Amino acid sequence: MTGSAIATITLTASQVERVLAAFAAPAIDQQKVRWGMVIDLKKFNELPLAKRKRVYDVCKEIHNIPIFPTAKDRVEWIWPADFEHTFPSQFNHFLPEEIENLEVPVLCNHCENPPCTKVCPTGATWKRDDGIVTMDYHRCIGCRYCMAACPYGMRSFNWRDPRPFIPKLNPTYHTRTKGVVEKCTFCVERLEKGLQPACVEASEGSFIFGDLNNLESEISKILREHYSIRRKPELGTEPKLYYLI
Amino acid sequence: MSKTPLVAVLLIFIGFFFFPYFYSVASGQLGKPVPELEKPKGDHCIEDAKWMEENHMVLLKEWRDHVIRQGIRTYISDTYGTAYNISTYTCFECHTSKANFCDKCHDYTGVKPNCWDCHVYPELLEKYR
Numbered sequence: 001m002t003g004s005a006i007a008t009i010t011l012t013a014s015q016v017e018r019v020l021a022a023f024a025a026p027a028i029d030q031q032k033v034r035w036g037m038v039i040d041l042k043k044f045n046e047l048p049l050a051k052r053k054r055v056y057d058v059c060k061e062i063h064n065i066p067i068f069p070t071a072k073d074r075v076e077w078i079w080p081a082d083f084e085h086t087f088p089s090q091f092n093h094f095l096p097e098e099i100e101n102l103e104v105p106v107l108c109n110h111c112e113n114p115p116c117t118k119v120c121p122t123g124a125t126w127k128r129d130d131g132i133v134t135m136d137y138h139r140c141i142g143c144r145y146c147m148a149a150c151p152y153g154m155r156s157f158n159w160r161d162p163r164p165f166i167p168k169l170n171p172t173y174h175t176r177t178k179g180v181v182e183k184c185t186f187c188v189e190r191l192e193k194g195l196q197p198a199c200v201e202a203s204e205g206s207f208i209f210g211d212l213n214n215l216e217s218e219i220s221k222i223l224r225e226h227y228s229i230r231r232k233p234e235l236g237t238e239p240k241l242y243y244l245i
Numbered sequence: 246m247s248k249t250p251l252v253a254v255l256l257i258f259i260g261f262f263f264f265p266y267f268y269s270v271a272s273g274q275l276g277k278p279v280p281e282l283e284k285p286k287g288d289h290c291i292e293d294a295k296w297m298e299e300n301h302m303v304l305l306k307e308w309r310d311h312v313i314r315q316g317i318r319t320y321i322s323d324t325y326g327t328a329y330n331i332s333t334y335t336c337f338e339c340h341t342s343k344a345n346f347c348d349k350c351h352d353y354t355g356v357k358p359n360c361w362d363c364h365v366y367p368e369l370l371e372k373y374r
Contacts, residue, residue, distance in 0.1 A: 023307075023317050030316060128316075136313050137363060169365065169373040171334070177362040192318055 030129035035110070035186055036212040036240040037200070038222055041102050044206035051204060055105060056080065058202045059184075064175045066158075066165035075156040075176075077184040078107040078199055087243075089234055099245060105207075107199070108133060108154045108184035109231060109239030116146035116155065125181075131212075131240055132186050142179035151235050155183045212240065280353050283345035290339070292324045305333070305360075333364040343368055 044052065059065065059078050066075055084091045086104040114133045117126050124139035125146055147155045161178045169175070173189070176182050186209075187197035200207040210219035228242040269275040290297045291304070308331045311317040320329045329335055340346040343366040351358065361369070 023311050023320055134313070138309060138313075166373075169370065171365050171370050174333075174363045174365060177359075188316070192316060 032213065033211045034131040034213045034240070035191070036131070036210065036219055036242065037110075037186070037197075038208040038219055038228065038242045038244060039105060040206045040208070040244045041104060042245065044105065044203065045102055047204060047206065051202075052080070052103065055199050055202045055207075058198045061168065062170050062173060062187075062198050064162075064166050064170050064173050066162035066175075067167060068160070068162075068165050073159045075158060075162065075182065077156075077182070078105055080104070081106045086231060087229060089232060090229060102245070104243070105199070106152070106154065106231075107241065108186075109152055109237070109241040110184075110186060112238035112240060113236060115149040115151065115237060119145040119149045121145065128188075132188060133183075134185050134188060135180075135182060137174075137176055137180045137182070140180040142181065144181060146181055151232055151237065152239075155181050157181050277353075280349040282349055283340070283342055285339040285346070286341065287339040289325055291320070291322050291327075291329055291335075296324075302358075333360065333366075337367050341367060 044055075056076075056078055060067065060076075063077060065077060068074060080103045083095075083100055083102045083104055086106055110131060110133050111127075112131065114127055117133060120126070121143060122139045122141055124136050124141070125133065126136075127133050142157070144157055147153075147157060158176050158178050158180055163175055166175060187195070190197060195201070196209050197207075200209040208219050208222055210217040212220060212223075214220060222244075223242060226244050228244050230239045230242055233239075266275075292300075297304070308320065311320075312331050318331050320331050321327070322329065337343070343361065350356075
């Protein structure tokens with residue numbers, strides 16, 4: 001009786017192993033690519049207001065981001081900011097007015113050297129081999145160390161259950177729960193399908209996304225040909241989000 | 246010394262310890278048969294049905310790790326050789342209702358998985374429609 005029970009258990013264990021070996025190879029070799037983004041601020045600010053708003057809204061729609069009535073509870077992955085607060089170290093007096101009044105979209109910088117991942121006590125946030133700083137909400141315990149560590153303030157915390165505040169549910173994406181941190185993921189689920197991130201698609205060419213490792217990619221060419229700035233470069237976090245002014 | 250307090254404490258302990266049992270007997274839930282689940286669409290599950298019944302949580306956990314950590318989105322069934330998109334919603338393509346399938350067994354066994362706090366299920370979609 002005992003013998004057969006043990007045999008059953010070992011059989012199940014080996015079956016589990018066999019089944020778990022049955023995963024197909026990933027769509028993109030993460031070791032080879034290094035994703036980055038360029039935001040052409042001039043081009044972006046020339047867009048009409050409705051189209052600029054669309055860039056922020058499309059992210060909310062596809063990622064089931066809740067819209068809370070109170071500013072304190074705000075959860076956002078990409079939002080508009082101004083030049084002064086985005087680039088505090090580059091902000092000089094007597095800047096041309098059009099630069100001072102620029103609308104600067106801010107999102108996670110996907111740093112090469114991300115401080116948020118180093119403080120996470122559970123390994124819920126980490127940098128993938130392709131350079132994307134991503135989250136595993138299953139593991140997040142809501143300690144908000146990452147929010148304290150991020151020098152750009154690009155992470156949001158779910159203070160309340162977000163579900164009742166999602167205007168329209170996207171069935172192909174999950175929602176988050178109360179007590180987890182969330183942020184931009186460069187739309188990993190879209191990259192896997194060979195698509196561009198949603199904001200890039202909605203930006204009408206003012207956002208350029210691509211592989212920084214590939215010298216022939218559009219983003220590498222643009223960065224070679226233009227002078228670009230990054231947020232707080234003096235901190236050494238090496239953001240992979242570049243701005244053209 | 247009197248043994249009365251000791252016996253009283255013992256009785257109270259036994260009372261608390263077996264409370265779930267007495268409760269089930271009183272509410273008539275003891276010996277209730279395993280609930281009848283809704284028949285799924287399609288002719289087979291991702292793996293052997295019996296295996297899935299026992300190990301679906303292992304499979305879902307491995308699916309989670311492969312998708313999030315390694316970006317692997319396709320799973321090839323060991324039993325049937327069919328390729329499946331790794332997503333919690335893949336289950337609902339055949340098991341069309343959470344209330345009539347997942348919840349029935351989970352309620353019976355007293356398991357409360359928190360998958361559906363975040364993941365989308367058919368009933369939630371109905372609510373948003």
